[in-house]
Amino acid sequence: MSTTESSSNFDNLEQMSIQQLLQNINQEDASVPKAVQQAIPQIEALVKEIVPKMKDGGRLFYIGAGTSGRLGILDASEIPPTYGMPHDRVIGLIAGGDGAIRKAVEFAEDDEQQAWKDMEVYDINKGDVVIGIAASGTTPYVIGGVKKANEQGLVTGCITCNADSALAAEAKFPIEAIVGPEFVTGSTRMKAGTAQKLVLNMISTSVMIQLGRVKGNKMVDMQLSNNKLVDRGTRMLMDELSISREEAEKLLKKHGSVRKVIDNVR
Incomplete structure (x- = not known):
């Protein structure tokens, strides 16, 4: 058996x-x-x-x-x-x-x-x-x-x-x-x-x-499909770029993903 x-x-x-x-x-x-x-x-x-x-x-x-x-x-x-x-x-x-x-x-x-x-x-x-x-x-x-x-x-x-x-x-x-x-x-x-x-x-x-879908320990390519994930992405950018929440939210809205913000800002 x-x-x-x-x-x-x-x-x-x-x-x-x-x-x-x-x-x-x-x-x-x-x-x-x-x-x-x-x-x-x-x-x-x-x-x-x-x-x-x-x-x-x-x-x-x-x-x-x-x-x-x-x-x-x-x-x-x-x-x-x-x-x-x-x-x-x-x-x-x-x-x-x-x-x-x-x-x-x-x-x-x-x-x-x-x-x-x-x-x-x-x-x-x-x-x-x-x-x-x-x-x-x-x-x-x-x-x-x-x-x-x-x-x-x-x-x-x-x-x-x-x-x-x-x-x-x-x-x-x-x-x-x-x-x-x-x-x-x-x-x-x-x-x-x-x-x-x-x-x-x-x-x-x-x-x-x-495959490069994580940076550090962050899901930088995640889809921003709800408010929780938008907030998570905002906090990632605040931490990674040492910027304010307001600026992070603005950049995230403009570029559409955490990775794109990091790639374009740096």
Whole structure:
């Protein structure tokens, strides 16, 4: 039996008090960063492949089903507002299509051919990278997509939470974050999902930094899409250029981004 499907370290959950439930869930969650830490060499190897591809104009595709697919879409959707990248540079796809983001689509993950069909809509090519996300490492939609990407000469990676899975065997650069049994047996939206989110954060953040989308520790290319972000950009300029809030606001309004202000003022 796979680790993600093995029996919880706890039993008789319905007999626990609310406090006990929360403490025990938290206890289990505490093991997740350690599992991700063990996978850092694997994460590093994949990031080193992604960066030059994206520098040359390539794209990053995430493919997954259920929670795994939703996590990929979440990470992809946050790249444009955070780093000012076009929406078509990091793309998240989920088995069953966009409708599956909110509501599960029965048996969508069992179609081994569909992921590649979904990627072909975007004219996927050898310049792109595909990362399959599946806690179990057995999802046909994901395995089929990675396998076809390999056949077409693309760089492939994966994020899974079982050792020696079929998905990891297909991916050229597998990442295995082995978090152990879930608090509720088989509920991989818990520890496995948390591990996948952490790994996705590490991949996309390190790639964006390597692509020059961060200056110092600031998101200088972020989209100014709400008042909070305009305020953040204003404070960045006040700090970076040692100017007043009034002047920073004026420059930000004129140039439209923190980076453009810095590049034009200095």
